[in-house]
Amino acid sequence: MKKVYLDNASTTAIRPEVIAEMTKVLADDYGNPSSSHSYGRSSRNLVELARKSVAKYINASAQEIIFTSCGTEANNIILQSSIRDLKIERIITSKIEHHAVLHTIQVLASQYPIQVDYVAVLPSGEIDMVHLTTLLSKPAKTLVSLMHINNEIGTILNIQRVATICKQYKALFHTDTVQSIGKVSIDLQEIPIDFLVASAHKFHGPKGIGFAYIRKGIILNALLYGGDQEKGLRAGTESIHNIVGMAKALSLSYLHLNHDKQHITHLKKYTQTQLELHFPGVIVNGGLETIYTILNVLLPLPSSKTSMILFHLDMKGIALSRGSACQSGSVKPSHVLSEILTEQAIKKPSLRISFSHYNTIQDIDYLIEALKTV
Ligand code: PLP
Numbered sequence: 075m076k077k078v079y080l081d082n083a084s085t086t087a088i089r090p091e092v093i094a095e096m097t098k099v100l101a102d103d104y105g106n107p108s109s110s111h112s113y114g115r116s117s118r119n120l121v122e123l124a125r126k127s128v129a130k131y132i133n134a135s136a137q138e139i140i141f142t143s144c145g146t147e148a149n150n151i152i153l154q155s156s157i158r159d160l161k162i163e164r165i166i167t168s169k170i171e172h173h174a175v176l177h178t179i180q181v182l183a184s185q186y187p188i189q190v191d192y193v194a195v196l197p198s199g200e201i202d203m204v205h206l207t208t209l210l211s212k213p214a215k216t217l218v219s220l221m222h223i224n225n226e227i228g229t230i231l232n233i234q235r236v237a238t239i240c241k242q243y244k245a246l247f248h249t250d251t252v253q254s255i256g257k258v259s260i261d262l263q264e265i266p267i268d269f270l271v272a273s274a275h276k277f278h279g280p281k282g283i284g285f286a287y288i289r290k291g292i293i294l295n296a297l298l299y300g301g302d303q304e305k306g307l308r309a310g311t312e313s314i315h316n317i318v319g320m321a322k323a324l325s326l327s328y329l330h331l332n333h334d335k336q337h338i339t340h341l342k343k344y345t346q347t348q349l350e351l352h353f354p355g356v357i358v359n360g361g362l363e364t365i366y367t368i369l370n371v372l373l374p375l376p377s378s379k380t381s382m383i384l385f386h387l388d389m390k391g392i393a394l395s396r397g398s399a400c401q402s403g404s405v406k407p408s409h410v411l412s413e414i415l416t417e418q419a420i421k422k423p424s425l426r427i428s429f430s431h432y433n434t435i436q437d438i439d440y441l442i443e444a445l446k447t448v
Pocket of ligand 1: 083084143144145146147172174221223224225250252253272273274284
């Protein structure tokens with residue numbers, strides 16, 4: 075049976091060059107980077123070269139990069155430690171953040187005397203900038219946490235604008251860039267972001283590794299207590315093969331960015347055109363300007379088809395999501411779509427089709443044919 079993978083916002087296939095590099099490290103570089111002998115020094119060298127490489131692609135300095143086990147952990151370190159260590163009084167966030175941010179903030183609000191304000195989300199899925207400014211105009215020591223690219227609908231936040239507004243109101247700015255690092259260029263010398271996070275498995279790297287960027291001068295303390303790894307902020311022996319694999323995947327993503335972006339943009343346009351042709355009335359969730367890797371559509375099919383559509387596609391070897399990864403297969407409506415769709419629309423089948431450079435026009439034709447038989 076043909077297999078088609080269109081769930082790249084959930085996770086991606088590792089590039090063969092990354093596997094080769096990681097395999098070499100697994101076989102040869104098993105020294106503990108904290109050991110002072112030659113095995114340890116050689117591993118330390120790999121970790122620090124990877125840190126420099128990762129930093130270079132976002133125009134940060136190596137000391138601003140903290141390796142973590144994933145994007146969720148990086149978000150947790152930033153949110154939990156900044157509330158505890160920076161005496162934050164208020165968090166401004168939105169209801170369409172990833173659960174790694176949303177749930178963490180909910181728990182923090184039950185543990186600390188902080189106020190949580192949710193900035194309004196427009197029906198297009200964009201953040202209401204006027205409301206953000208209104209919220210910020212009430213004085214309080216504030217952390218703004220807004221994601222760059224929404225993982226379900228692909229809407230793009232103007233991080234340059236938000237960073238500038240935050241600076242104007244002396245608020246700290248954290249942005250979850252898990253869906254944008256490796257797909258969009260980010261220059262941290264141009265944009266005054268205080269914290270951002272990334273996850274290697276979203277840009278064709280390994281699972282189990284990510285990083286947090288913490289702007290120089292901001293001092294946070296650890297969540298995990300133990301050794302001095304990662305400047306004492308993230309104790310635990312470094313996962314050298316994963317760190318090297320992430321750095322390699324990131325460098326390849328940016329090396330091929332223009333070519334891959336062109337290919338994927340073409341695929342996304344083709345998919346939308348085919349859907350409009352064969353499913354008149356299809357609506358794109360998330361407004362006009364969305365990331366080239368994600369297309370979220372509301373299909374003009376009866377609500378009775380909603381619960382079985384993913385199963386039907388899966389039977390034909392096609393993998394995609396309804397909302398975020400954890401929600402595919404669940405009947406619970408997506409918290410993101412619930413914010414932007416009407417009660418009627420949310421009952422109808424929405425699909426998140428998310429692309430990579432490995433996808434082809436034939437994949438899309440196969441998907442359209444399969445959808446016609448739903
Ligand atoms: N943030 C966003 C926007 C995501 O899409 C994801 C993964 O789906 C995460 C955070 C969590 O990343 P990880 O799987 O590395 O913990």
